[in-house]
Amino acid sequence: MKQSRGLIWLYGLALALGALVLQWLDYLYTVRRFSTEIGIVIVAALFTALGIWTGNRLTRSRIAPDFEKNTQALSALGISEREDQVLELLAKGLTNQQIADHLFVSLNTIKTHLSHLYQKLEVSNRTQAIHKARALRLIA
Amino acid sequence: MKQSRGLIWLYGLALALGALVLQWLDYLYTVRRFSTEIGIVIVAALFTALGIWTGNRLTRSRIAPDFEKNTQALSALGISEREDQVLELLAKGLTNQQIADHLFVSLNTIKTHLSHLYQKLEVSNRTQAIHKARALRLIA
DNA sequence: CAGGTCATCACCCGAACGGGTGATTGCGCG
DNA sequence: CGCGCAATCACCCGTTCGGGTGATGACCTG
Known part of the structure; x- marks a missing residue:
């Protein structure tokens, strides 16, 4: 129970950070004239890392408390x-x-x-x- | 052994697919004049899914063969x-x-x-x- | 109230287990 | 070669386990 609660919070926080990153990238596009490809690569890398992290948390919470004496x-x-x-x-x-x-x-x-x-x-x-x-x- | 082999193959395949997606998005930008934000969101979603998937596979392969009969x-x-x-x-x-x-x-x-x-x-x-x-x- | 389930205890008997001793064979090591 | 060790097998003896039957009291439910 506690763990899934924490998981939800952390996931929400990650989403908020993702939104911030998007805003920041938008700013870079308009002001600094960044290359689109570079931006896409950055986004891809960041969200791949995010996915791995959430995937780890999901599986961990799915495996660890698995033996409630069913x-x-x-x-x-x-x-x-x-x-x-x-x-x-x-x-x-x-x-x-x-x-x-x-x-x-x-x-x-x-x-x-x-x-x-x-x-x-x-x-x-x-x-x-x-x-x-x-x-x-x-x-x- | 077999499992990690398969993991490597699948991960490489995923990377290749990611490259294809990038190419496809580039095509969309130039030809169809897509909105940059929409493209970024698509990339983010795709790579989040990729990260979750690889994260699952990594943790699975890390947890399963954990008890070598010491x-x-x-x-x-x-x-x-x-x-x-x-x-x-x-x-x-x-x-x-x-x-x-x-x-x-x-x-x-x-x-x-x-x-x-x-x-x-x-x-x-x-x-x-x-x-x-x-x-x-x-x-x- | 009658019936069912659960927990409790008893007795008996055969099978499985645990401990001990002793013995033989083969293998590696000094 | 002699020694130790692992593996194998045998016998005896006491304890534990497993199965069966039967019984009692408490509780719940229709």
């Missing part, structure tokens, strides 16, 4: 909140007993949650679950 | 090539038996390699090994 896949697979918590700790390399301790529940409860996770992810063990969950961007 | 950490930890192969398959969620089948060795061999990996990574089970290997950029 709720789409979570709900599409019917993974509950508790199961997602177990999945998170699972990916950290904790054993079932450690997960149980972190969530203040019994070891059997963790096993049940994991069984449901395996069914929903269509896997048969924890390492496959980690692999698939990462592929589906369910975990960071 | 040999530094591998050698620093004393992980042999065979152990690295086992680690790779381990992270894919395969069981020990499946890893053994992929590498055409015995199940006991895989267990030995994994024991060595656990010692070198200072972990105690496979999920922790995956977690730490990913943190150390040993696996994709």
Whole structure:
């Protein structure tokens, strides 16, 4: 959110600068009798740089915050909140007993949650679950 | 390799197109008596688009092949090539038996390699090994 | 209220995993 | 050549994991 806000501001500023450059070039044409070709080359170079810069910002903002733990896949697979918590700790390399301790529940409860996770992810063990969950961007 | 090759070709093509556009605009100026401002705006728009496009391609090619499986950490930890192969398959969620089948060795061999990996990574089970290997950029 | 979902816990059993020891082969290095 | 190291395989033993079934209570929804 913050980033796209900043992006918009910066882009607007760049456009304003571009307008200023255009005015300046117009002034050069009328007063200093510049060659048209040189002016065009200058404009081309400036706006190419502007485009590269904005392109970088666009892609960066498109790539960096890309893993909001996509709720789409979570709900599409019917993974509950508790199961997602177990999945998170699972990916950290904790054993079932450690997960149980972190969530203040019994070891059997963790096993049940994991069984449901395996069914929903269509896997048969924890390492496959980690692999698939990462592929589906369910975990960071 | 292939991608950067293609990138270079496409960039050169874009430059050639830009030159053609400049020629075309020059023609318009002389023959059709276009307004200079309109021409500049056209050039600006075109080169902004060109910049965004090349910027996208540059960042894409800069981001994609960013994880070379850093040999530094591998050698620093004393992980042999065979152990690295086992680690790779381990992270894919395969069981020990499946890893053994992929590498055409015995199940006991895989267990030995994994024991060595656990010692070198200072972990105690496979999920922790995956977690730490990913943190150390040993696996994709 | 009846039905469904979720979270919780229990038990059992087979499979997989982890750790340890020991052994053999091949390869490079001093 | 002798040494170390990587790779291979075997055996034993205890722990963990995975699957199945069953059960309870809380909550929501029609």
